[in-house]
Amino acid sequence: MTQHPTHSPQFFLTAPSPCPYLEGQFERKVFTHLVGDKAPEMNDLLTQGGFRRSQNIAYRPACETCRACVSVRILAQEFKATRNMRRVIERNSDLVGAMHDAEPSTEQYSLFRSYLDARHRRGGMSDMTVLDYAMMVEDTHVTTKVIEYRRRGPDTFITGQGQGELMAVALTDQMSDGLSMVYSYYNPEMDERSLGTFMILDHIARARAMGLPHVYLGYWVNGSRKMNYKVRFTPQEHLGMKGWERFEGDI
Template sequence: MTQHLTQSPQFFLTAPSPCPYLEGQLERKVFTHLSGAKAVEMNDLLTQGGFRRSQNIAYRPACETCQACVSVRILAQEFKTSRNLQRVLHKNQDLVSSISNTPPTSEQYLLFQTYLEARHHLGGMSDMSALDYAMMVEDTHVDTKIIEYRKRGPDSFITGKGEGELIALALTDQMADGLSMVYSFFNPDMEERSLGTFMILDHIERTRTMGLPHVYLGYWVHGSPKMDYKTRFQPQEHLGPQGWQRYQKNK
């Protein structure tokens, strides 16, 4: 008897649980593990197919009665900065973004905890320890970057790095066709800076500089006001039954 070995991933389905975005809805997720020599290639394919990554897990919604979660990606090379977004860039012109080449730090974890306590204190990540945070960052088989945002220092134009306190951070996957923003957080006391928006603008510029087409933002949830910000970055594509198609936000 001949055995046929396959490298195809195995997919699993979670049990129903309350949806964190839409009241009264139940969510389920289909997921698979990302590991081994094909992890980078598999992460690219799955992200392009509407999956998100968390550590070594790739997942996407598989809800039985709802299809509100829609994968979003920005067309970076065609992106035009609106007046409102230009104001965000102006407010943060004193910040420098740079890729951290060190392991996760206590400074990062303290900012992470401060952000969760202010924005998601009842969420599933609120009780994460420093070790849990380090695992979130380091437990991966794909090409992941830590991008830090700090105030500009006198030598920033030489070193390319900021020298002030850590203000924001993005955990980002480098993909063959662009960047995927896995998770980001920031100082919640600096709300006037619109740091979440600023980090997306920075990722668009990084992607343009690399000559790549897409910035993946994860899911826009139709009917969830806190997800509406994702449609501000035009032009963008949404993943539907017919594949990726352009989405135009109603004025």
């Protein structure tokens, strides 16, 4: 078995491959392994430095000719929902998110499969098997949680859990300075609920309740329309050459 020393992480660079967000561009990533007792601390430091986590790998773009990917984190304690966002919260007031340890289930995978088939049929994750999904959830050396969203039931105020159909799921890392949304998915037949937006709003509320300043959303890709939703949650900070800088306007 390969051993990865935790006291001095090694970084590696991938070969160029076609960018999934910008036509005609090629992406490269720098990555390292997140393993051992120091993995949570290392994940905090790397996420604050613009890295993202996928299983036990931390990575960030290292493209030669493009700087379109920008790390984004919401300032949770200052956030104010827009009128449209308040409508989304009201529309989903019958839902409750229950936080669990990072354990996969067949119910989760069924929803995940439906989401990929409807929204990302040609994406890099489109051929993920149930084993691949289990690895995505379980292969973590940091504090990772699964939040399952279901309708409120008569016992929710006691159990803190919803009942009935699983409608949305978020895989989330809990860090010292915030919550990092690793991956989220939802029932693709419920567009009217705007469940993707709702889960981000729910994470902002959770971060506030936990006294954490940030919600990390990953990368906003300048020029990619499908990533523009990330800059709607203001105020937020973008990681640039001078460090994290405040952003409040429209793109």
